[in-house]
Amino acid sequence: MKTAWVFPGQGSQTVGMADKLLLPATKMRFEQAERILGWSVPDLCRQEDRLFRTLYTQPCLYTVSAILAEQMAEQPDFVAGHSLGEYVALFAAGVFSFETGLQLVKQRASLMDRVSTGGMIALMGVDRAQLETQLQQTSNVVLANDNHPGQVVLSGLADAVQTVLAQVKFRRAVPLKVSGAFHSPVVAEAAAAFRQILESVPFKAAQIPVISNVDPTPAIDADILKARLMQQMTGSVRWRETSLRLAIEGVERVVEIGPGTVLTGLIERTCDNLILENISSPSYPLTV
Structure with missing residues (x-):
């Protein structure tokens, strides 16, 4: 049975989401994160006012999801992540280390947190x-997220x-609690600064095919994956197409x-007959 792992992005954070991971097996990772960030992820995850600020949300989500991925006893056939979640997907695929990914996310979060337009x-x-007709006729607004056939996000x-x-x-229309117009040309200046950071970071070929946000076709080539990530901050999150791609690739189970x-909710609204699972805490005891 082909399996895909998918990793959520900003907006999925919950207060106390790191508490169930405070175990001996994860201590090293949390310590590494604290050295890189200068603050404790578990502590910050208990502070609702700070957790929902981009500067802190993204490093916390990356750390929690990456630690959970490391505890899985299996390996998937494909990985994908929604916006920020793509960084966890790349880590899970062996494209870069936990530390490198967190350093990138830290700098990404800092740049995006400054966007207030x-x-x-x-x-x-x-x-x-x-919608498609109107977007073609209107400047300064784009389709930021194509989540499923019945839901999109404008930016x-x-x-x-x-x-x-x-x-x-x-x-129905629901404004999102973000500081600015992410995944649009409005953040072009931040994206250009981040692109320079990405250029200096070595990527490895993925051990597991990665389905990227801006081009939802599986890839393992390091240069392709980096080029796609460079487009991500201003590009659209094509999650509906990602869901359809999983079905095309013969995936039967999504975790x-x-x-x-x-994400499993979005996939369920796009594809039929997939086994959908969620792992938000260790699925087996971690005592080592």
């Missing part, structure tokens, strides 16, 4: 034909987003590793 809004039950400047909303039919059930 624009915003993001999720649309449920949207008329896709209307851009406030006036541009409102222009689109006034012209398309949708069932979401990290807090929450967001």
Whole structure:
């Protein structure tokens, strides 16, 4: 049975999400994280006001999901991650070390936390034909996340987003609690700075095929994976296509590793007949 591991992104964080991982087997990883970040991940995960700030959310999610992935007793056939989760997927595939991934996420979070322009809004039950037409006619707003057939996320400047909303039919709109218009050209300056950081970091060929956000076709080549990651901050998260790709590749079982059930919920709304599981705490005792 082909299996894929998927890793959630920002928005899946929960208060206390590291507590069940405070075991002897994970002590080294939390200590490594504290040396890199300058603060304790378990401690910060108990502070709701700070946990939901991008600067802290992303390193905490990366650390928790990466530790959970290390405790799995099996290996998947494919890995994928939603936005930030792609960094955990690359770690799980052996593209870079835990420490390298966390250092990248730390710098990514810092750059994104400084973005205060624009915003993001999720649309449920949207008329896709209307939306595509309106987006072509409106500047400064893009499709940031294509999550499943009935849900998308727009990102851009406030006036541009409102222009689109006034012209398309949708069932419900939910503003996202983010500081700026992520996954859009609004963050181009931050993306350019991060691209320079990425260029200096060595990537290895993946041991497991990775399905990236901006190009949801499996890849193992280090240069391809890095090039795709360089586009990610301003590019769209093509999660609906990722879900469909898993089915095309013959995946029968999908395991979401990290807090929450967001990704398996999105996949369930896109693909039929997949076995869906969630791992948000160790699935077996860790005592070593």
